[in-house]
Amino acid sequence: MSALVRKDCCVLWKQMRIFLVVILFIAVFNGAFGNVFIVVWASMMPFTAMAYDERSKWDQLAAMMPYSVRDIVLSKYVLGWLCMGAAALASLAIQGILTAVHAPMASLDPVGNLLGLCASACVLAITLPIMFRFGVERGRLVMFLMIFLVCGSAGAVSSIAVEIGDGLLHVPALVLAGLFIAALASTAVSLPLSMKMYRKRTY
Amino acid sequence: MNAIELSHINKSFGGFAIQDLCLTVPSGTICGLVGENGAGKSTTIRLLMNALRPDSGTAQVLGVDVTSPEFQAVKEDVGVVLDEAYFPEVLNAAQVGRIMAGTYRRWDAALYQDYLRRFGLPEKKSFKDYSRGMQMKLAIAVALSHQPKLLVLDEATAGLDPIVRDEVLDIFNEFTREEDHSILISSHILSDLEKLCDYIAFLHQGKLLFCDEKDQLLETYGIFTDSSEQLDCLMPEAIVAREANGYGGVRALVRRNLAPSGFQLERPSVEDIILFLVKGAKEA
Numbered sequence: 001m002s003a004l005v006r007k008d009c010c011v012l013w014k015q016m017r018i019f020l021v022v023i024l025f026i027a028v029f030n031g032a033f034g035n036v037f038i039v040v041w042a043s044m045m046p047f048t049a050m051a052y053d054e055r056s057k058w059d060q061l062a063a064m065m066p067y068s069v070r071d072i073v074l075s076k077y078v079l080g081w082l083c084m085g086a087a088a089l090a091s092l093a094i095q096g097i098l099t100a101v102h103a104p105m106a107s108l109d110p111v112g113n114l115l116g117l118c119a120s121a122c123v124l125a126i127t128l129p130i131m132f133r134f135g136v137e138r139g140r141l142v143m144f145l146m147i148f149l150v151c152g153s154a155g156a157v158s159s160i161a162v163e164i165g166d167g168l169l170h171v172p173a174l175v176l177a178g179l180f181i182a183a184l185a186s187t188a189v190s191l192p193l194s195m196k197m198y199r200k201r202t203y
Numbered sequence: 204m205n206a207i208e209l210s211h212i213n214k215s216f217g218g219f220a221i222q223d224l225c226l227t228v229p230s231g232t233i234c235g236l237v238g239e240n241g242a243g244k245s246t247t248i249r250l251l252m253n254a255l256r257p258d259s260g261t262a263q264v265l266g267v268d269v270t271s272p273e274f275q276a277v278k279e280d281v282g283v284v285l286d287e288a289y290f291p292e293v294l295n296a297a298q299v300g301r302i303m304a305g306t307y308r309r310w311d312a313a314l315y316q317d318y319l320r321r322f323g324l325p326e327k328k329s330f331k332d333y334s335r336g337m338q339m340k341l342a343i344a345v346a347l348s349h350q351p352k353l354l355v356l357d358e359a360t361a362g363l364d365p366i367v368r369d370e371v372l373d374i375f376n377e378f379t380r381e382e383d384h385s386i387l388i389s390s391h392i393l394s395d396l397e398k399l400c401d402y403i404a405f406l407h408q409g410k411l412l413f414c415d416e417k418d419q420l421l422e423t424y425g426i427f428t429d430s431s432e433q434l435d436c437l438m439p440e441a442i443v444a445r446e447a448n449g450y451g452g453v454r455a456l457v458r459r460n461l462a463p464s465g466f467q468l469e470r471p472s473v474e475d476i477i478l479f480l481v482k483g484a485k486e487a
Contacts (some may be wrong), residue, residue, distance in 0.1 A: 058256070
């Protein structure tokens with residue numbers, strides 16, 4: 001499976017360079033919202049990797065190689081988690097530096113990052129089975145729907161969150177815990193479902 | 204042991220179907236899979252690699268049922284080249300090598316480097332900037348660099364210039380010097396198959412019309428070239444198919460065992476046999 005993740009990283013590297021610049025920009029200038037947004041955006045990198053796979057018909061070649069369905073499916077989840085983790089860390093690091101130098105746009109918000117990670121894990125868990133079943137082209141519609149829902153949910157969470165100054169949000173612990181459990185549960189359901197969908201599509 | 208054994212495979216796609224396909228490739232031999240576009244060659248390859256599930260029938264590769272969990276390990280012993288090299292276009296040969304090193308347990312990096320040099324493939328150039336011939340050469344280099352016992356080649360020599368094609372055919376011949384090494388190769392270039400193969404399997408509209416030893420096939424048929432009246436002296440069952448030869452006479456594929464002794468027949472090429480068989484099947 002590591003070979004597949006490596007392959008996706010090589011394929012995405014060009015895009016990732018642009019992504020890093022955008023992360024830098026959003027993390028610096030968009031405060032708490034930016035922290036959540038970039039992590040959610042990072043969770044969509046596996047879709048780009050899948051689009052490249054479809055375009056080059058890599059999946060046809062992969063079916064001939066000693067990769068199991070589990071390897072192929074899990075590699076996309078791992079790629080998503082890696083991208084999300086890296087984006088959260090990058091955003092934290094940038095905000096940490098800005099806070100340390102007392103920059104006016106500083107908004108170090110680890111809770112916001114955690115919120116973003118949980119929301120992103122949910123997005124990944126819901127969209128990947130659909131992508132595996134219908135392919136990226138048709139699955140894209142669902143992705144847009146997901147972005148809409150995530151934005152709506154973010155609005156809902158912010159309405160029950162309390163502003164604690166400097167643009168930072170205090171999210172009730174119960175909401176955060178609920179989102180964390182939702183991320184774990186949806187991933188646990190999503191993985192076997194994706195494998196089933198992938199088999200259906202292949203055979 | 205047989206390298207490949209397909210038994211009564213059926214697979215329907217609506218407008219097209221593989222019907223009762225039985226194909227055996229003995230270990231240590233090279234089998235050429237021949238057929239028109241859409242005859243089912245690529246589908247057969249996908250079925251035998253378990254990339255496609257048959258509606259019925261069984262497939263075994265290197266003695267293992269392709270639907271069993273053990274087949275995953277058997278794939279280590281199978282080198283596959285499809286009709287196009289489906290590597291992501293932004294990768295280069297060096298990156299492909301590193302990815303394959305993590306894919307195959309017996310990946311031989313030195314051998315891969317050797318093939319890259321032999322085929323004149325630049326390591327740092329993106330796959331998308333390779334010519335079609337170079338892309339196919341990269342796919343062949345990958346297929347040969349993990350010490351496979353079976354090569355499955357789907358139009359692997361298409362797009363290669365005659366000199367490289369000849370070199371690649373020599374490599375395939377070299378590969379089968381090991382007695383447990385086998386090849387299944389599909390190609391439209393019948394002269395390549397005649398040069399390379401021990402067996403010829405002919406697929407037509409999803410049905411396997413024959414799978415015979417090449418030498419036996421060449422002995423079974425003969426080419427008749429003379430007047431139409433002389434050809435009509437033969438019993439109809441002896442004539443597989445006929446065509447006008449352009450000089451007022453006819454050219455026909457004839458079954459030697461049904462022609463009278465002394466009847467003048469030339470030795471056919473595999474291409475002659477296949478072309479006449481397709482023509483005969485269409486006329487039937």
